[in-house]
Structure formats: structure tokens, C-alpha cells
Amino acid sequence: MLRLEKRPSPSRFWQMATPVLAVVLTMIAGGLMFALLGKNPVEAIRTIFYDPLFNPQFAAYSRPQLLVKAGPLILIAIGLSLGFRAGIWNIGAEGQYIMGAICGAAVGLAFYPSESVLIFPAMVLAGALGGWAWAMIPAILKTRFRTNEILVSLLLVYVAEAILASMALGRLRNPEGGGFPGSRNLSKWEASANPELIAGTGMHWGVVAAFIAVIAAYILLQRHILGFQIKLAGQAPRAARFAGVAPTKLVVLCMGLSGGLAGLAGLFEVTGPAGQISIDFGSGYGFTAIIVAFLGRLNPIGILLAGLLMALTYIGGELAQFMLGLPSAAIQAFQGMLLFFLLAVDLLSNYRIRLAKRGVA
Amino acid sequence: MKRRTLLTTAALGLGLAFGGAAHAQAMDKVKACFVYVGPIGDGGWTYQHDQGRLAVEAAYGDKVETAYQENVPEGADAERVLTQMALSGCNIIFTTSFGYMDPTNNVAAKFPAVKFEHATGYKRDSENVSTFGARFYEGRAVIGTIAGRMTKTNKIGYIASFPIPEVIRGINSTFIHAKKVNPDVTISVVWAYTWFDPAKEADAAKALIEQGIDVIVQHTDSTAPLAEAAKTDGIIGFGQASDMAAYKPSPRVSSIIDNWAPYYVKRVGALLDGTYAQVDSWEGISAGEVEIGEITDAVPAEVKAEAEAIRDAIGSGTYHPFTGPLNKQDGSVWLTEGQTAPDGDLLGMNFYVEGVTGDIPQ
Numbered sequence: 001m002l003r004l005e006k007r008p009s010p011s012r013f014w015q016m017a018t019p020v021l022a023v024v025l026t027m028i029a030g031g032l033m034f035a036l037l038g039k040n041p042v043e044a045i046r047t048i049f050y051d052p053l054f055n056p057q058f059a060a061y062s063r064p065q066l067l068v069k070a071g072p073l074i075l076i077a078i079g080l081s082l083g084f085r086a087g088i089w090n091i092g093a094e095g096q097y098i099m100g101a102i103c104g105a106a107v108g109l110a111f112y113p114s115e116s117v118l119i120f121p122a123m124v125l126a127g128a129l130g131g132w133a134w135a136m137i138p139a140i141l142k143t144r145f146r147t148n149e150i151l152v153s154l155l156l157v158y159v160a161e162a163i164l165a166s167m168a169l170g171r172l173r174n175p176e177g178g179g180f181p182g183s184r185n186l187s188k189w190e191a192s193a194n195p196e197l198i199a200g201t202g203m204h205w206g207v208v209a210a211f212i213a214v215i216a217a218y219i220l221l222q223r224h225i226l227g228f229q230i231k232l233a234g235q236a237p238r239a240a241r242f243a244g245v246a247p248t249k250l251v252v253l254c255m256g257l258s259g260g261l262a263g264l265a266g267l268f269e270v271t272g273p274a275g276q277i278s279i280d281f282g283s284g285y286g287f288t289a290i291i292v293a294f295l296g297r298l299n300p301i302g303i304l305l306a307g308l309l310m311a312l313t314y315i316g317g318e319l320a321q322f323m324l325g326l327p328s329a330a331i332q333a334f335q336g337m338l339l340f341f342l343l344a345v346d347l348l349s350n351y352r353i354r355l356a357k358r359g360v361a
Numbered sequence: 362m363k364r365r366t367l368l369t370t371a372a373l374g375l376g377l378a379f380g381g382a383a384h385a386q387a388m389d390k391v392k393a394c395f396v397y398v399g400p401i402g403d404g405g406w407t408y409q410h411d412q413g414r415l416a417v418e419a420a421y422g423d424k425v426e427t428a429y430q431e432n433v434p435e436g437a438d439a440e441r442v443l444t445q446m447a448l449s450g451c452n453i454i455f456t457t458s459f460g461y462m463d464p465t466n467n468v469a470a471k472f473p474a475v476k477f478e479h480a481t482g483y484k485r486d487s488e489n490v491s492t493f494g495a496r497f498y499e500g501r502a503v504i505g506t507i508a509g510r511m512t513k514t515n516k517i518g519y520i521a522s523f524p525i526p527e528v529i530r531g532i533n534s535t536f537i538h539a540k541k542v543n544p545d546v547t548i549s550v551v552w553a554y555t556w557f558d559p560a561k562e563a564d565a566a567k568a569l570i571e572q573g574i575d576v577i578v579q580h581t582d583s584t585a586p587l588a589e590a591a592k593t594d595g596i597i598g599f600g601q602a603s604d605m606a607a608y609k610p611s612p613r614v615s616s617i618i619d620n621w622a623p624y625y626v627k628r629v630g631a632l633l634d635g636t637y638a639q640v641d642s643w644e645g646i647s648a649g650e651v652e653i654g655e656i657t658d659a660v661p662a663e664v665k666a667e668a669e670a671i672r673d674a675i676g677s678g679t680y681h682p683f684t685g686p687l688n689k690q691d692g693s694v695w696l697t698e699g700q701t702a703p704d705g706d707l708l709g710m711n712f713y714v715e716g717v718t719g720d721i722p723q
Contacts, residue, residue: 273437280435321430328432
């Protein structure tokens, strides 16, 4: 008989090992699924995990794309992880991402067709502010009226999507677009463009910001009193209050930070890879970032790796669909397995598995 | 796998070596690739495009290899998918949704030796981009006639996807022809902001039925609105993009079928025999790209005959669905007596005709 025994404190070893174990288990279960679909599982797994990085035909293109795809995920997930650590659940990063993009783009387009070098910095600022302001709604409702920030932030995503559609069709629509929805292409207007900084690397300002956020979050959590307060508030809220942590301030701060970073991610996306405000600009980064944050154990370095891994499953998954004819639902199921196994093996860091004799337990 | 890699590498090498000059030459084998916005099992838009792909395979056998990717979001992701396709050695890539317009043109500029065919768009930034569409508004004229005759409440419900000219054209054409046979008819439009989302589409149908409509016309791709209509007696609808024959004889009383096969077979054939050239193709009933699915017995014989007469008149070119006198919604004159709409007006249509209620979302 197997028996679970709660550990006095979470195992450090298993906290590090479970993400790796989850990836391995996903490969096995996913391989099984691919085999049932009549595909060679080894080839499928290799196409997802190996080909985007090393296949001579694709790697030169897909390796930089890894950064393009991982950049916004990491940037958003870093912000979310701070709140999650303090027990503040911002589920609406997707909405903040969209609002950041809209505000940033609106500021830029207001100056079209000026070529001033100040436009892009102004847009970055507006993007961060837009995301921040959108996150302030659930934050203030929580601190003032004790509403649930999970519900409010999530529902505001749908509001943001409606605003996005209305902007793409109305105020921000390209007046030279022949009546079609969508704004001017920001990546083709030099003053607002967020291009590849070094050709062939995929590195744009959003990726740079993501790396800076990782480092800043690491320092904040390791060295700064605020990081200590965040961790304490999450682990022992009562103790935190005795230690002089003001919960209201923490909520406003964490929500604001995660909203601002999500807004930045949206701004860098709309000025770079996406290029324009369109009805379907929101592509789910805000939700996927929640998975990335947990996959990375809410640890900045972990999130960096998790973001890259997630990006790899996207890009490799596309390749597998196309090269091997796998249905797209199979790839989504494969990504879902990753989160499922992660949560399942999480048990190991909090519990010990013991062999017990029948009848004793 | 090895053989394919070898082939594609060879094709890529060839493409690079000949560059722009290669397009005028005949090819021994073509790899045709397709990007789909929905799943191939949607029973509508994407399903029909995939039928076109299968028709290409059937027509050219082992002279052609096809590949496809489904559920590709319209945006930054599409650009990556297209690039990966071009890198893998596709000779011609069909991008089958409006939202792929910018990605298609961006990637086409980087791969001059690969042909790109964008459905329903209007941008052809480089020589290797062609656009193609179908005059679905011709089909809408036929089902609009049936809708006008069949409605007892004089209320037609319309599930629209996005407020783009393509969709607005369909609403106008449906309304004009319903009104022609039934002056009391009104039309209620619900914007779903999706091409394919069975849950949203079912909700939209439900809301319309509650408002008292008894005919549903849809410009979204799933069968959900028909499934919703089937729950209430006396509600009818039409197959969209695909025949949706499972809902015969009612609620599905007819359908507009997109038949992409003739175009796909023609374009891949042109690439094979070296006659390929850039086009802006917009064909309708006459070329077989727009078909009217069987009109079932749920429709009275005289209505059926009337609808078929319109279909044949459009097909033979004696009737244009947008023929004046027609006013815009605000009452200003659009087309005078006998005047037909120029294609430019139709392609950029962003206004309702007189009598349609509600506003186009801005």
C-alpha cells in the first residue's frame, strides 16, 4: 500500500525536480497519444522539442522566434508571480495586456505621421500606464469594497476585448484601410516601430524588458525588504501584519506591477510582431503566462526557463502539425498535459510517499 | 522523412538559385500548402477549403504534395506559420482567411520564389501575392429571396462575424432581396466577432429567436445556429459555406456552398505547366465557386422556382444583385435606376442600404 505523509516543510529537492519530472511525464504520455493517432511518437517529440532548435532547415528562423514568443510570456509571468507569492491573484493579465497595447498605440497614432524619436518612449510609458490603470480597478475594488480580485480581474478581460474590437473598428481604425478593421501598421512606421535590435536574433525591446524584469525580480525577492514582505504575506499573512506589512499597500503594489508589466508586453507586441491593433490582437499571452508563472515555480529564473519551454512547445507544436499532419487539438492537449502533470507531481514536494503494510494504515 | 527533407531542400535550393525567374517555368512537382483559420472538421468554411485541397490532390496525383495547418490565429502567429511553410519547401501557399492579409504580404516579400494566394483580401504588395475571393453576395440574393418569402413574423435574424465589407455586403444583399418579395420584412443583426465559435453562435441564435425572428441567416462557420433552430418548430436557416446537409429538410432549407476546388485546381495547374501569373480573382455563381445547395421540400414549389430563377439570372449575367435604385441607410442615393454597383464600392462597402436597422459597429 502506498501512503502519503505530509512533509514538515516542502522538499527543496522535489521543488526543483518536479518541473523536470513533469516534462518527462508529458513526453511519455504525449508520445502515447501521438502513437494512438498513428504517428511515430519519437519523431513527433523530436519535431516539437528538437527541430525548432537544431534542424538545419528551420532552426535559423525558429530559434529567434523562441525569444519573440517567450518575451511577452516571461514579462507578464514575472509580474504575476510577485502577486501570486503574496496571495494576490491577478487572473486578468490578458486584459491588462490588451489595454496596454491600446493606450500605447493610441498615444503613438495621435502623433502620426511625426518622426520624432520621443514617440516610442511615450508609447512605452502609455502602455505601462494603461496596463497599470486596468489592474488598479480590481485592486481598488478589493481594498475598498473587499471584492474578489480573481473574479473582477478575469471579467475585465472581456471588457478589454470589447474595447479592443471597438477601437479596431472605430477610433483607431486605419483611415487609409478601405473600411477594413485594424489600425495603421505600427511596426512599419519608423517612429513607433519595435524592430529586431540585432538582425537574426529575434531580440526586440520586449525581450530586453523581459530579461530586465527577470533580473529586477530576482534582486527584489532576494535582497529587498519589499520582496521579503511579499513572501511573508503569502506564507504567513498574520505574521506579516504583525511585522508591519500593510495588506492594502501590498495589493495595490502587486496588482499595479503585474498590470504595468502586462501592459508593457502588450505595447511591445503591438509595435513589433503583431504590428497593429486588430480585433483578434489578444492572443492569450495573459492566460498562458499564468501557466508559465507556476511552471517556473514563481521564481524569476524558473519563469525565464518556463517561458522558453512554453514557447518551444508552441513553435515545435506548429511544426509538428504541419510536418507530420498532427491535429492542432493534439498539440493543445499536449500543452495541457504539461500543466496537469506539473500540478500532479507537485504532490511530491509537499508529501512523502511511504510504503505501508496492509492493515496498518 | 528523409526523402521529404531531401526533396524540400532541393526545392528550396532551386527556388533560391532561380529566384524571380523561376515562376515562368513549368514544374515537375508542386508542394501546395494551406493555412486554415478553423479546424478542418468545422463543417463550414475551413472544411470547404480542405475539400479544395483534396480536389487538388485528386486532380494531379503524385505531381502534387499538399500539407496544411488548421486553427492558425490571425495575427503574429500566422506570420511564423507561413515562414515555416515557406522554409519547408512549399511552392504555393493558400492563406484562407481575411486576417492573414498582412502576414501573407510580409512573408511573401521575404520569399519571392514562393507563390502566395490570399483569400478575401485586397493587398498584393509583391508580385508573388495573388488574392482570390468569391461573390458570396450572389448566393445571399438567392437565400434572401427564400427568407423574405418564408418568414411569417417578417423578422429575419442575421448572425454576422466581423463588420468588414465582405460581411456587410452579405447583409445588404440578403435584405434587398428579402424586401423585394416582402416589403414588411426587417432584419436584426447580431455581431459575434468570431468566424468559428459554436457556443457564441448558438447564443446569438438563441437571442435572435427570443426576439421573434423565424429565419436565421448566418455568416459564421459552424452548424451551431442550425442546431439551435432545430430546437424550435417553425424556425428555418441556411447552410453557410458548406451544405450542412445533416439539418435537411428543415431547419436547413437551402445553403450557400463555397466551392474552392475549381480555383485551387486551376492555380496549382498553372504552376505545374508554367503559366502562373499574379491575379485578383473574384468569381461567383457563373464560375461555379458559389453554389446554392438543394432547396428542400420545406419550401413551397413556387418559392423554390423563384429562388432558382434568381440564381440562374445571376449565373447567366442578366441580373446583378446590386442594381439601382438603391439608397444608403441614411437616405442618400447610392445607385440610380438601372445602375449596377461597381466592384470598388462592393469591396470597400461600409454602409447599410436603406431599410436595414441598427448601426455598423464603429
